[in-house]
Amino acid sequence: MDSNCDEEEFGESINEYELRKEIGVGSFGRVFEAVCITNKKQCAVKVIDIRKANLDKVDRINAEISVHLRLKHENICELYAVFQDSLNVYLVLELCWGTLSDFLKMAIDYNHTALRPNINILNVNSDSQLTKHRHSVKKSGDIIKTAFTKHILPFATIRRIIKQICTGLHYLHRNNIIHRDLNLKNVLLKLNPFEKQDFIVKIADFGLAFDTKYDHVPRDIFKRFPKGKTICGTPGYISPEVWSQDGVSTASDVFSVGSLLYALVTGVTPRGELDLHGMHPFLSDLIGKLLKSEPSKRITVDDVMSHPLIVGHLLTTRLSPICKLTKSLQLMLTEEGDVKILFLKSHSTIEVSGVNDKVVVCSKNKSSTFTLESLPECHWKKLIYVWRFVDLLKSRNAKVIFHLHENNIVRCAIRGNLTVVKCCLMENNTFEVTFLNTRSEKFTLNSQLLKSRDDERLMALVKKYRENCIEIEQRMKKFEDESGVNSFPVIIGKKPKHKNLGGGYTSDFSITVDGIGSVSLKSDGVFKVQFHDGSIITTGDKTPITFQSPVGETKRFKSNDVLPKYVLQKLALVPKAIEELRKKSLLKS
Known part of the structure; x- marks a missing residue:
């Protein structure tokens, strides 16, 4: 058997080791704390008696050595050398404190x-x-x-x-x-x-x-x-x-x-x-x-x-600020990456940091600060709301987007011929693939919707693209860690041009504008601006202005209506938001 030596070589005979005490029993062998006389290094020597070994045991010993010899990693116990005599096989291993x-x-x-x-x-x-x-x-x-x-x-x-x-x-x-x-x-x-x-x-x-x-x-x-x-x-x-x-x-x-x-x-x-x-x-x-x-x-x-x-904390660094309102909750992701939820019925809040394990719970004019670990059980339900909200946002935010050319066709027995248009690896690690069928209808499948009944070729294709996107993510993450440059989301390939929908607008395009919030363009040509405080304005060429307050109250205004001051203040920010949208989506005025 060959040996795998460190820069300071370990001995290749048991006579070159001083066995001190038995420290354990592994599969097929006893383990001793030892010192290599040749290089004075401490080590562990695993002694395997081969005299009583049957064929299966010998096979397993060979398999263990064959696998272990080629492994080199900080979190793998290193195998320094292997040798044998007429009685035993010896594995010289990295010495550790204990199990x-x-x-x-x-x-x-x-x-x-x-x-x-x-x-x-x-x-x-x-x-x-x-x-x-x-x-x-x-x-x-x-x-x-x-x-x-x-x-x-x-x-x-x-x-x-x-x-x-x-x-x-x-x-x-x-x-x-x-x-x-x-x-x-x-x-x-x-x-x-x-x-x-x-x-x-x-x-x-x-x-x-x-x-x-x-x-x-x-x-x-x-x-x-x-x-x-x-x-x-x-x-x-x-x-x-x-x-x-x-x-x-x-x-x-x-x-x-x-x-x-x-x-x-x-x-x-x-x-x-x-x-x-x-x-x-x-x-x-x-x-x-x-x-x-x-x-x-x-x-x-x-x-x-x-x-x-x-x-050690919620990962929100790559998520855009947002505010959502339901009948019982106001949910917010701040510019700093903190998540805050207001429970409207109880008038209590929970705020969880996106950069450390700090949690602040407020109720009845009383504020308490905890770590994620020390958070009392009575507040765990609130923490679960926060966690689900973050996971929902991650499921809608891509970290790797891969656009493909039109010739990328997969022939499926169940779904027919499909053209792969786009692949997305989301922040929650779900994977989405967008297809065009023979009728030019677009649909998306994610890794959770794909079932075993789907065509094997389709499953294999999705698996291949998912592995490609994961590899891209890992490479960019390594680059980000080494350079300190924020590299996500990663977009590869050119987005194909889509047919214009009334008024020269592209379907459902959305961006985030600093100091304002998110602005999106719907397929019917309607602009929607959601501000950081949770209020929303929708407007379009042939659409009346609709304003929704942070608490969910909605008002519609016709062209000849007098707009309240608070609506005018928000409306004044809309042109800038639309202009930013036009620039990024390459829309023509």
Whole structure:
């Protein structure tokens, strides 16, 4: 077997290592803390006894080595060298402080004196809450109902762990590797988390890893394991499709992340039907999306990284300011990116920052400030309103727009011949494709509307364009991070010219004008200006002026009516808004 050496080479014989103490047992082997005599570096040596190994075990050892040798990433435990003798195979690995399981056990038992100096990485007062949690677990058949009043670890610690696991998984999946055995014992911490709050998380133990392309795996290893259809992994972390032997995919690892997150919050692995009642909405939402029984409905690793629990706040930086009014709510996204909702019946408000975790709740002339984590349960419903409003805005704002030429035709058995006109990757990561059919009728399908009954060629086409747009987003995000230049939305290709609709106007075009609000042009030639305070004016060549106040009161004015002063003030801003619209849409006066 070949070795993979660091710049300071590690020894290629067990005689070149001083084994100090056993620190763990991995799949098919024992692990020792060691020092390489050659370069004086600390390391871990995994010793695998091959004398008792059957063919399957030898295959798995070879598969683990073949996969692990080519991995190089900050969140992957590094394999420095591989060698063997007549008794054992030896894997020289990066030495880490301990496992996530070790950390969680110590966190639960945080009253240990060694933890007291750095107690801020744990949730103080969680001992009594944890006792309540343990007494509240009631088993009824396969259903476990749990009252969650406090999570063991603070959001910041959970965020750091899950974010790094997902970063490592993203690297693995990009290289066609499915881990298949993510659990608390196979996730390591490089440094002592009680001493270093900037600890690094490492994914380890690739004994069950699966290479979806087989390109780097020795011949015949996977012949007896077609398409990963074997039950493997650790109970409590295994996805339903693996249990039922329906195959394995990157979504199987995502399910394991959900089990890890659940364990970090509760101290136990999920079993049976989950009842997440009483858990913070950010936690329950992410856990629920990770543990979906159907792989296709699970959240992706990329989406996990943009979830507010992992980001630490609501992401509103690329959304335009807006104000909306319903019968019971006034919803506003400010210029600063903050989200504010006024509940008209109770005369209470909640304001959530778009740049940090600050939350301000006002009611009955009383104002209280919280963090997202410390927000009392009585205000969680208000937070959910804010979150849904932001998600709605994200679903209507594109971050990547891809215009295509007219010759891009797909032939579908169900829908007939379709021309792909435009692809959009939205801010909430849904994907939309706009088509023209043979009757020149335009329609849009998004990733949530496409069903399995749709033509396979159409599904494959949408998948291909979605992957292209995601790659564009990732490249531009990297450029944005390195340059500090705001690069979104990204528009690629030239928008095709559409036929004019009465008066030389283009259908449903909208922009945002600084200091005014949003202005749009409807297909019937009517201009609509929505101001930052929530008021709206609509007007056109043959249309009377309509004014809607911020509270929803609507008035219509004919050409000979005397306009109130407040309407005149708003109307004075309309010409500027229309002119900006004309410039950006290239309309002729």
